[in-house]
Amino acid sequence: MPTSDPALTAPAYREAMTRVASAVHLVTTDGPGGRAGFTATAVCSVSDAPPTLLVCLNRSGSAYPAFRDNDGLCVNTLSAEHAPLAEAFGGGLPPGERFAAARWERLVTGAPVLPGALAAFDCRIVGRNRAGTHEVLICEVLALTRAEPADGLLYAGRRYRVLPEQDAEALSRTA
Numbered sequence: 001m002p003t004s005d006p007a008l009t010a011p012a013y014r015e016a017m018t019r020v021a022s023a024v025h026l027v028t029t030d031g032p033g034g035r036a037g038f039t040a041t042a043v044c045s046v047s048d049a050p051p052t053l054l055v056c057l058n059r060s061g062s063a064y065p066a067f068r069d070n071d072g073l074c075v076n077t078l079s080a081e082h083a084p085l086a087e088a089f090g091g092g093l094p095p096g097e098r099f100a101a102a103r104w105e106r107l108v109t110g111a112p113v114l115p116g117a118l119a120a121f122d123c124r125i126v127g128r129n130r131a132g133t134h135e136v137l138i139c140e141v142l143a144l145t146r147a148e149p150a151d152g153l154l155y156a157g158r159r160y161r162v163l164p165e166q167d168a169e170a171l172s173r174t175a
Contacts, residue, residue, distance in 0.1 A: 021156035024086050026076040027055055028112040033069025039090035041155050051141035056134045062095045071125055072109025076117040080151035080162040107143040120145045
């Protein structure tokens with residue numbers, strides 16, 4: 001039988017959220033506020049007309065000032081081979097050293113785009129909403145890239161996991 005926690009606390013909520021598997025992304029920016037990036041799982045589609053997604057960003061994170069001051073960002077969806085980059089941008093490397101761990105390109109906004117990302121969504125930030133400790137960025141997609149299908153990188157249970165491409169393909173046929 002499931003356990004119930006009548007006293008909902010931040011730690012209880014965080015622990016419950018570890019049971020939610022999420023795709024792993026590198027969210028990057030560059031502009032007047034500087035270059036920055038972070039590893040994120042709180043990214044989702046909002047609409048396809050116009051193509052829009054949202055990104056949740058912790059306001060206490062080291063990357064926040066750059067995202068606050070810049071108008072563009074890129075959401076780079078990672079494959080399993082990018083796990084070391086996810087670690088680096090998740091705090092494994094100091095902010096000033098993270099971008100040296102890979103080669104980067106640029107599209108419309110000038111935000112760093114990771115070649116070989118499963119998908120990269122180059123976006124203009126069109127809305128910002130505060131929610132608790134985070135800022136929800138509403139992002140209009142201006143350009144995108146897609147790589148060949150590969151194993152996807154997920155995060156669940158406080159660790160990285162792999163979704164084999166063939167499993168993802170089979171799941172999409174049944175949906």
